[in-house]
Amino acid sequence: MHFLTSLLNRWGGFAGVTATVALCFATSSLPTPLYPLYERAWDIPPSQLSYVFSAYMACVLASLLCFGRVSDTFGRFPIVVTALVTLIVGLVMSMLAPGVPTLLAARVLIGIGNGMLMTTAALAMGESHPDRDKRKAAVVNSTAVTVSFGLGPVLGGVIGQFNVYPLVLPYVFVLVLAVVTLFVVLRSRHQLAGPVGARPPLSVLPKVALPGAGRRIPFLQGCVGGFFTFAVGCMFASLVPSLLPALELEWQGPLVVGVAFLFMSVASLVVQMTQTRHAPFVGQALGMFAFALSVLALMAGMTSHNVWVLIFSMVTFGVGQGFGFMYSAMIVGLYADEHRRSANISTFFLFTYIGASVPVVALGLLADRIGLASAIFSYSAVTAVLLVFLTASAMVLHRRA
Secondary structure, rough: OHHHHHHHHHHHHHHHHHHHHHHHHHHHHHHHHHHHHHHHHHHHOOOHHHHHHHHHHHHHHHHHHHOHHHHHHHOHHHHHHHHHHHHHHHHHHHHHHHHHHHHHHHHHHHHHHHHHHHHHHHHHHHHHOOOHHHHHHHHHHHHHHHHHHHHHHHHHHHHHHHOOOOHHHHHHHHHHHHHHHHHHHHHHHHHOOOOOOOOOOOOOOOOOOOEEHHHHHHHHHHHHHHHHHHHHHHHHOOOOHHHHHHOOOOOOHHHHHHHHHHHHHHHHHHHHOOOOHHHHHHHHHHHHHHHHHHHHHHHHHHHOOOHHHHHHHHHHHHHHHHHHHHHHHHHHHHOOOOHHHHHHHHHHHHHHHHHHHHHHHHHHHHHHOOOOOHHHHHHHHHHHHHHHHHHHHHHHHHHHO
């Protein structure tokens, strides 16, 4: 008991924020393997699921842009606690949801909390690390986001596979962990007392801007790369799971979806940890080309009903995500103007979350008209062509750099 007390006294704040990040991002992907179950249980069309998914992503963006820096004014501790409380309320609403409106409201609430947490957590982890090692804190933060996002669908899939309250128990599991984490954070509030010194006045007005004319084209290349990273990823996360039962694969059930997303997350994590030395535009080109392979493999898997081709599609998507987001963000950082860097970075996130919402809603509406399989096939074909052009433009910019 004394050992646990001394451990919390030293690491409680850092561990509490890390756990909060992990739980929030696991919850963001937790429903992915459950979407086909929602579709059957509530007898809803694909567009309804796309609205639920896109509402979450849109609220993350709005919260990030408007509330991303509120902890500079109010302090890290209140914002971390607020994010945890919104997560807990959202989980309770999710597990009790009788239909789409309640689930939609729950995802909106969770999205607002997650967006508020993103910047705050990165700052709080650097300040609460016992050795004040901001580099290690940044690595832990990035790893917590990537790993938990991959484990969310696995958790939902494992519990959903047993078909015992599959739309309730996954949320209960995370809810228990969130309550424990809240206790740790409350106990460690003195470690999350930052920032030190004078605090700026509250401002929630989002600021977006493009850099100067000489930097604008490569900057927009980075933004478009972020757009497609999310546009492809959100297709896989929102509507592809509902397609799998219709393909009559030899493996079926929510667990299959969860394991497929685990493959994706592992591939993405490996790329982010090992492939950091490429020239920025070359790295982005590799990511966009991997995405093109991924959607083409998805089309081939849909045609052949071959589970291994679909697994290859998920792995190449993970590779694309690792390269695509990392190097697109790097390009944006390199070509942002120093005097308006914050507004330029916000513009990048605006592109990414538009990619996460608008195409998915359009895909869901198209699926209502022509069927889910035909809509995903058409979307993938168009996306593959655009990704090839984006790959080529990245290589052109690399030669000019």
